[in-house]
Amino acid sequence: xxxxxxxxxxxxxxxxxxxxxxxxxxxxxxxxxxxxxxxxxxxxxxxxxxxxxxxxxxxxxxxxxxxxxxxxxxxxxxxxxxxxxxxxxxxxxxxxxxxxxxxxxxxxxxxxxxxxxxxxxxxxxxxxxxxxxxxxxxxxxxxxxxxxxxxxxxxxxxxxxxxxxxxxxxxxxxxxxxxxxxxxxxxxxxxxxxxxxxxxxxxxxxxxxxxxxxxxxxxxxxxxxxxxxxxxxxxxxxxxxxxxxxxxxxxxxxxxxxxxxxxxxxxxxxxxxxxxxxxxxxxxxxxxxxxxxxxxxxxxxxxxxxxxxxxxxxxxxxxxxxxxxxxxxxxxxxxxxxxxxxxxxxxxxxxxxxxxxxxxxxxxxxxxxxxxxxxxxxxxxxxxxxxxxxxxxxxxxxxxxxxxxxxxxxxxxxxxxxxxxxxxxxxxxxxxxxxxxxxxxxxxxxxxxxxxxxxxxxxxxxxxxxxxxxxxxxxxxxxxxxxxxxxxxxxxxxxxxxxxxxxxxxxxxxxxxxxxxxxxxxxxxx
Numbered sequence: 066x067x068x069x070x071x072x073x074x075x076x077x078x079x080x081x082x083x084x085x086x087x088x089x090x091x092x093x094x095x096x097x098x099x100x101x102x103x104x105x106x107x108x109x110x111x112x113x114x115x116x117x118x119x120x121x122x123x124x125x126x127x128x129x130x131x132x133x134x135x136x137x138x139x140x141x142x143x144x145x146x147x148x149x150x151x152x153x154x155x156x157x158x159x160x161x162x163x164x165x166x167x168x169x170x171x172x173x174x175x176x177x178x179x180x181x182x183x184x185x186x187x188x189x190x191x192x193x194x195x196x197x198x199x200x201x202x203x204x205x206x207x208x209x210x211x212x213x214x215x216x217x218x219x220x221x222x223x224x225x226x227x228x229x230x231x232x233x234x235x236x237x238x239x240x241x242x243x244x245x246x247x248x249x250x251x252x253x254x255x256x257x258x259x260x261x262x263x264x265x266x267x268x269x270x271x272x273x274x275x276x277x278x279x280x281x282x283x284x285x286x287x288x289x290x291x292x293x294x295x296x297x298x299x300x301x302x303x304x305x306x307x308x309x310x311x312x313x314x315x316x317x318x319x320x321x322x323x324x325x326x327x328x329x330x331x332x333x334x335x336x337x338x339x340x341x342x343x344x345x346x347x348x349x350x351x352x353x354x355x356x357x358x359x360x361x362x363x364x365x366x367x368x369x370x371x372x373x374x375x376x377x378x379x380x381x382x383x384x385x386x387x388x389x390x391x392x393x394x395x396x397x398x399x400x401x402x403x404x405x406x407x408x409x410x411x412x413x414x415x416x417x418x419x420x421x422x423x424x425x426x427x428x429x430x431x432x433x434x435x436x437x438x439x440x441x442x443x444x445x446x447x448x449x450x451x452x453x454x455x456x457x458x459x460x461x462x463x464x465x466x467x468x469x470x471x472x473x474x475x476x477x478x479x480x481x482x483x484x485x486x487x488x489x490x491x492x493x494x495x496x497x498x499x500x501x502x503x504x505x506x507x508x509x510x511x512x513x514x515x516x517x518x519x520x521x522x523x524x525x526x527x528x529x530x531x532x533x534x535x536x537x538x539x540x541x542x543x544x545x546x547x548x549x550x551x552x553x554x555x556x557x558x559x560x561x562x563x564x565x566x567x568x569x570x571x572x573x574x575x576x577x578x579x580x581x582x583x584x585x586x587x588x589x590x591x
């Protein structure tokens with residue numbers, strides 16, 4: 066216990082210290098102390114729980130997440146075996162870690178852990194509500210001295226518990242929505258603390274039970290915390306906007322709050338997770354930008370807008386062919402990571418051998434930022450004055466958006482603003498290259514786009530080209546692509562390349578671009 070307390074003291078000291086090096090040293094020492102405790106007492110639940118917390122604070126890699134999940138399980142198992150009081154925090158953290166690893170089933174899987182944590186927290190909330198009810202409604206309530214401090218404490222506890230319950234119900238609902246029919250059928254024979262599984266007789270009916278309970282869980286997540294914008298968005302995607310006045314469907318896009326919350330939470334592991342999914346869109350867009358530049362007879366793009374830049378994965382592929390890159394995103398945590406990128410490090414670039422280049426040149430490039438400016442802004446309303454803080458330009462000659470339109474249903478406002486931000490009046494005009502998820506025309510609603518159960522939007526080709534044409538763009542290139550894998554299956558996407566400027570239109574004086582458009586049209590027909 067002394068060693069566990071020592072580790073806790075080291076961590077507590079970090080809270081009042083701004084020196085990063087000292088904080089890192091204390092954290093590493095605390096981890097070492099807890100590992101020593103577990104080497105002597107492998108089933109010490111407190112040491113396992115505290116070590117898991119420290120490991121996840123230091124890294125969000127899959128390897129660390131897997132170790133942390135195992136440690137949380139030790140903490141839970143010890144309480145189960147020894148008859149100790151159940152730890153909702155260990156159950157909740159284990160559920161989240163195992164969900165991230167895709168370990169949903171089993172007595173210590175994410176689904177069961179979420180259920181147990183929810184039941185425990187709901188019990189705690191009931192106790193506080195009973196106290197509040199007794200204080201306000203007992204027969205002798207009027208005769209007792211009013212405990213203002215006790216009442217406020219109980220109210221705050223209920224609000225805090227409800228906010229955490231909202232997160233747990235969101236995680237639980239997400240798992241149920243993702244379970245394949247075979248796992249849903251297995252679930253029907255398992256004990257469930259929150260579901261009535263009697264209706265699931267075969268895979269189809271079992272999947273329907275999972276879907277129904279997933280929607281109910283997401284509704285509870287929204288009811289418990291009106292600020293849980295991620296749950297709001299997912300509820301809308303699950304119900305097709307049938308839950309009253311959906312702010313997402315009425316706007317035809319995900320809210321800024323949803324996107325910001327989602328990617329702020331995702332920022333630390335963004336690059337690693339996408340790498341594991343075989344994400345190729347940044348490279349595909351970079352290659353498309355290079356091909357168009359050559360076809361237009363340009364040596365380099367003067368200024369490019371990386372719309373929805375995230376951690377800067379696309380910027381890495383643009384840097385060799387663009388003089389000046391401006392990145393825009395709603396997630397400040399993503400922008401903070403992109404701000405650390407230089408010409409030699411970060412933004413998807415692997416470690417390089419320092420001996421490959423002259424040291425002075427390497428030092429200069431290592432300190433040169435990849436982006437000339439990074440801005441937190443809404444892409445539908447951003448202006449050049451917001452994006453360009455110095456050395457004003459007439460507009461961008463290249464705008465790219467890698468998987469950004471998956472958070473927009475209606476894209477008319479977005480493309481109109483892209484056109485405003487572009488320098489279509491220049492000698493070479495301006496180019497727009499973006500990817501989005503694909504839905505066939507015969508599967509698309511009348512609007513031409515659909516909010517999928519994943520929470521992302523898919524668009525038909527005819528809808529995208531029609532909206533782009535109204536914004537003044539000319540289609541220069543089109544490809545069906547696989548942006549990434551999801552649950553072992555290929556995600557269906559497409560890549561669009563548009564030009565803005567009079568000379569892009571067939572019949573203009575620019576013979577090279579006329580030929581380019583005609584060749585692309587022929588390829589599309591094939």
